[in-house]
Each structure stands twice: as C-alpha cells, then as structure tokens.
Amino acid sequence: MDYGKNVFVFDHPLIQHKLALIRDENTGAKEFRELVEEVAMLMAYEVTRNLPLEEVQIKTPIGPAKARMISGKKLGIIPILRAGLGMVNGMLKLIPAAKVGHIGLYRDPDTLTPVEYYCKLPADVNERELIILDPMLATGGSATMAVDFLKEKGVTSIKLMCLIAAPEGIAAVHKKHPDVEIYTAAVDEKLNSHGYIVPGLGDAGDRLFGTK
Numbered sequence: 001m002d003y004g005k006n007v008f009v010f011d012h013p014l015i016q017h018k019l020a021l022i023r024d025e026n027t028g029a030k031e032f033r034e035l036v037e038e039v040a041m042l043m044a045y046e047v048t049r050n051l052p053l054e055e056v057q058i059k060t061p062i063g064p065a066k067a068r069m070i071s072g073k074k075l076g077i078i079p080i081l082r083a084g085l086g087m088v089n090g091m092l093k094l095i096p097a098a099k100v101g102h103i104g105l106y107r108d109p110d111t112l113t114p115v116e117y118y119c120k121l122p123a124d125v126n127e128r129e130l131i132i133l134d135p136m137l138a139t140g141g142s143a144t145m146a147v148d149f150l151k152e153k154g155v156t157s158i159k160l161m162c163l164i165a166a167p168e169g170i171a172a173v174h175k176k177h178p179d180v181e182i183y184t185a186a187v188d189e190k191l192n193s194h195g196y197i198v199p200g201l202g203d204a205g206d207r208l209f210g211t212k
Ligand SMILES: O=P(O)(O)OC[C@H]1O[C@H](OP(=O)(O)OP(=O)(O)O)[C@H](O)[C@@H]1O
Pocket: 080, 081, 082, 083, 084, 105, 106, 107, 108, 112, 114, 134, 135, 136, 137, 138, 139, 140, 141, 142, 143, 169, 195, 203, 204, 205, 206
C-alpha cells in the first residue's frame, strides 16, 4: 500500500514480530516497555540511514587508518509525553549524543484535540535535526501541534517516528506539513468513534505506565 511521499513503513521481520507482541492484550507493562524500547532502537537504525559521513584519520593498534564518522550533525529527539517516553532509551542507545526535548500533550477525551501542558527543549533546538517520538499517530492532532510548535521555534528538519499510524493521522500531518517524513511500523485500518486506532494496541500511555 502506498501512503504517499514521505511515509516509510518498516516491514523488517524483527520489528513486525515485536509489534505483534506489543499489540497483544496479554502483554504486561514490563514486557510492553521492553518491546517498545527495542522497536525504537531497530527503527533508529533505519531513520538515521541518511546521516552524512565524513572521512576521519584514526590510529588502530596496527597503524594509521582512514575511517568514516557522522559529520557534525546535531540531532534532537523529542518525545511527546507521556507515551513517547517509551521510545527514548531505544533511540539514545544508538545515538547517545542526541539532545532530548520534551513536549507534554494530552488528548481531550471529548474533543480529541491536544492540550499542551509541558515543554522543555534544547536551547539550540533550531540548529538541530529533530525526530519526534510518539508510538501512536491517531487523528494526527498531537503530532501536528508538536510540529507547529517546533517550526515556530525555527526548526527546519523534522521527522516523526511512531509504532502505529492511522491513515487519518498521516493525512492530517501531511496536509499541514508535507515535508515531515513519517516512519512507522504499521499503518492500521481506521479510527474508532473514540479516536482509538483499530486494531491498534489500546492506550499506549496507559499500557506503558500501568495507569489503567
Ligand atoms: O493523533 P492523536 O489523535 O492526537 O492521538 C495520538 C496521541 O494520543 C496519545 O496520547 P494521550 O493523549 O493518550 O496522552 P498520554 O501519552 O499521556 O497517554 C498518543 O500517545 C499520542 O500523543
């Protein structure tokens, strides 16, 4: 299925296997957290595929060698609280030098519109390439608000990494921000009348933190 330019769906067997376990209603909070972190780490590998490299001169125990390292790109990862927190450690394991900014949003259960309650970003956020983390892209309201906010701060390069997206969420983000690359492990069928992704995985924040 083609969801248009700038949508990348990961079909790697390890990601799909772990996503099946994440979706399973019998998976408890401990295992859920571990799996979300692992999938984030596997996705980080792909999301960072185009980072530029530069040649460096190093010395091995045997002698001088030319090698390649990531060239001075400043990265930032921006989890949308709460559920995005579950993906942070997986990313930081692969890109430990990235700075982390937090945006706190919750969806009003009646209107489904996002409400902001917290924001703390790196001082030089506008000089960084950012990856927003949120496991669920449902109506797209939360992700769109986070991108709006970061662009207002002068950020020019933003990617969005989630576990499960609804077609409605992809369309909403790309209607306003077609430049944002969306990376996801699955695109599900639809939203239900409460704005939950079907079949999805339920409420990601509640499952991560055991709040239900
Ligand atoms: O695309 P949308 O329709 O905006 O929905 C997606 C948002 O909903 C969830 O957060 P929630 O409001 O449940 O907050 P939580 O992470 O604190 O549980 C999820 O983690 C996203 O941030």
